[in-house]
Amino acid sequence: MELERAIRGRRSIRKYEEREVPREVLREVIDLALWAPSGMNRQEWEIVVVQGTMRDRLLEVVSRSQDHIMPHLQELFSEKIIKISLQVFKNLGGAPTVMAVYIPESRREIDAATDAKGRYHQEFDRFNRLLSAAALIENLLLAAYEKGLGTCWMTGPKYMEEEINALLGMEGRELVSLIPIGYPDQSPPAPPRKKDVVRWIGSQSS
Numbered sequence: 001m002e003l004e005r006a007i008r009g010r011r012s013i014r015k016y017e018e019r020e021v022p023r024e025v026l027r028e029v030i031d032l033a034l035w036a037p038s039g040m041n042r043q044e045w046e047i048v049v050v051q052g053t054m055r056d057r058l059l060e061v062v063s064r065s066q067d068h069i070m071p072h073l074q075e076l077f078s079e080k081i082i083k084i085s086l087q088v089f090k091n092l093g094g095a096p097t098v099m100a101v102y103i104p105e106s107r108r109e110i111d112a113a114t115d116a117k118g119r120y121h122q123e124f125d126r127f128n129r130l131l132s133a134a135a136l137i138e139n140l141l142l143a144a145y146e147k148g149l150g151t152c153w154m155t156g157p158k159y160m161e162e163e164i165n166a167l168l169g170m171e172g173r174e175l176v177s178l179i180p181i182g183y184p185d186q187s188p189p190a191p192p193r194k195k196d197v198v199r200w201i202g203s204q205s206s
């Protein structure tokens with residue numbers, strides 16, 4: 001599939017078919033995700049593939065994040081959108097597989113009294129690890145779409161991070177996102193994109 005078509009056509013899928021994705025296909029998607037760039041090529045990321053009864057237990061934990069997410073949704077969306085958004089936290093759209101992306105636990109407290117360089121030095125590890133993981137996730141989403149699969153990048157479950165990490169046995173790691181993955185059972189319209197976010201500075205020499 002042409003890259004432009006994948007970039008434009010990929011959507012967040014919040015309803016999936018029950019049928020399992022063959023493990024070989026999931027492996028191919030992960031392999032492509034792992035070609036993402038990373039800060040200093042450290043590749044400090046981990047993907048945990050959750051299926052079967054563990055997926056069911058994960059769903060139960062994630063469903064408890066709804067109360068924390070509600071205030072954010074109420075600030076931004078209509079009742080109708082809130083209902084749809086909350087549904088995905090109840091069952092992760094029914095996806096048979098959920099991928100959890102992790103980075104190593106990094107320093108989070110930043111000393112605001114120091115100058116900008118000092119602050120960046122303090123947040124260097126977490127900043128680069130998070131951005132690298134985000135690149136990995138975008139690769140994963142596009143690779144999945146190319147193979148006819150749906151995904152939804154989710155940070156909402158982060159409210160239940162402690163419980164999720166305990167369930168998955170991820171000590172000393174930070175949960176970046178959960179990504180349900182499976183055959184889509186919906187084809188949602190594309191939410192419009194903002195256009196007024198680019199500033200051109202200077203002129204081209206030729």
Ligand SMILES: Cc1cc2nc3c(=O)[nH]c(=O)nc-3n(C[C@H](O)[C@H](O)[C@H](O)COP(=O)(O)O)c2cc1C
Pocket residue numbers: 010011012013014085088152153154155156157190191
């Ligand atoms: C960092 C990040 C966090 C997100 N978290 C959630 C989430 O918790 N729940 C959800 O339903 N969608 C989540 N999304 C999906 C966005 O809502 C979605 O990408 C956006 O509405 C644009 O729609 P599209 O992906 O179909 O183009 C997240 C996306 C990103 C990039």
